Amino acid sequence: MVQQNDSSGKLPQTPEPYWRDFIDLPEFPQLKEDLEVDVVIVGGGITGLTSAYLLVNEGLKVAVLEADRLLNGTTGHTTAKVTAQHDLIYDEFIQNFGKSTARLYYEANTDALNFIKKTVKEHNIDCDFSEQDAYLYATTNEYVTKLEKEAKAYEAIGIEGGLVDNIPFNIDDYKKALVMKNQAQFHPVKYLVHLVGIIKEKGGLIFEHTTAVNIETGEKPAVLTRDDHRVTGNYVLSCSHFPFYEGLGFYSARMYADRSYIIAVKSKEKFPGGMYLSVDEPSRSLRSTTINGEELIIIGGESHKTGQGKDTMEHYKALETFGEQVFGLNEIAYRWSAQDLVTLDKIPYVGEITAGQPKVLVATGYRKWGMTNGTAAALLFRDIILDIKNPYRVVYTPSRFYAHPSLKNFFKANADVVKHLIKGKVELPYNNIDKLSKDEGAVILIDGHRKGAYKDTEGNVHVVDTTCTHIGCEVEWNSGERSWDCPCHGSRFSYTGEVLEGPAEKPLQKYDYKMLDNLTSEDSGY
Incomplete structure (x- = not known):
């Protein structure tokens, strides 16, 4: 089917995230020589840059290799909610893994939130950080029941929050909401650009347009680049969204990619504060920010597997319709999309990339909650490298495997791959x-x-x-x-x-x- 960009004039013709606009992003050279450092970090998003910041503060020499520009991947295309409320997840975790694992996951992400809050305060970073309550809301009776189960999970593992009858704007068919208190939001690029300055000041090396393609393993692993350069270190951290090197971890078979869509709008109605996410389909995410003193409402949702489904412009138009119904739109200032990876059991993979390779660490599969999970991964990397005990290591370890739901989801995900592999070969296009x-x-x-x-x-x-x-x-x-x-x-x-x-x-x-x-x-x- 021929697909054409929106011609109504309401949606911007070019997708561009708000976070990278009006920001003086530093530029860095391409790697032109072989290097040896303490830690090689592949990926210039929140995980890689936070890891570099933490490690240079410990006196280690680090090199960050980014295939494109810093903060141009998932981190630069987020909704930038800093929260441990990751959709309906805690009841599921309790049922599948037990209360202890669910509690540890919550604590890891809360620690990450507190780390960001502390870092912003310590360095006086102007990044629009503000504390906000986070809400999940339901528009069907089926999902009200799920919210009630999630509320019991909050109570079981000690999360501050609970069910509420109302939210401060009109949503069609709204039923009930679940609040998690004292969460936050920020401007991720402003925050991380400040950390980049500290990394540079403390001797960290950053290279852009430098694509890592492989790793030579051993006591001192080396990252090999597309331009035939080698960067050797005591540790290699793979923070490149999808692992550029899989080892024997079979990550392709253990994750799938999911896309979602975002518009940033100026509206007739003022945003009431807070952060919101619908639990029914299609999903709707809401928060606000400011641009030159004017309020922007960030509306996201329309999740689907990458490369599957309807004309992608239809997802933007659906968000536009929702925004008009709830707030009344004066202008759609930005539109962009985001992609992230979902693991078999919905918990990220962070740690040794595969058994027997303790010097190569990976972080992936954040399920669109990378602001806290990415920060938690960086904190875990620091502790592994410094040989500090970290209670979250067992939760995130990539070598874990739960018979339920991992086995069921493994077969389901790979059956979907086979279906699309065959479908693409037998379907003949009719366009010219x-x-x-x-x-x-x-x-x-x-x-x-x-x-x-x-x-x-x-x-x-x-x-x-x-x-x-x-x-x-x-x-x-x-x-x-x-x-x-x-x-x-x-x-x-x-x-x-x-x-x-x-x-x-x-x-x-x-x-x-x-x-x-x-x-x-x-x-x-x-």
């Missing part, structure tokens, strides 16, 4: 290049072969092979971000084929569409 208008993309058929084509706003056509370079699934066009997304493991590629998000490491093959008719089977790679 001639039918594309400007700023449209589609899967097309050229000489019997499946290709992806996008016609940009200047009328130039970009053609790529639609076979994902990870395990060979067929990518689908994402009109909202003008990207090619894989429905199997969430790899994403630009319309020119470059890797935007892993696990894929190699770009899609590009073609000169004017020359395609002259390609032989050998030239095409078939």
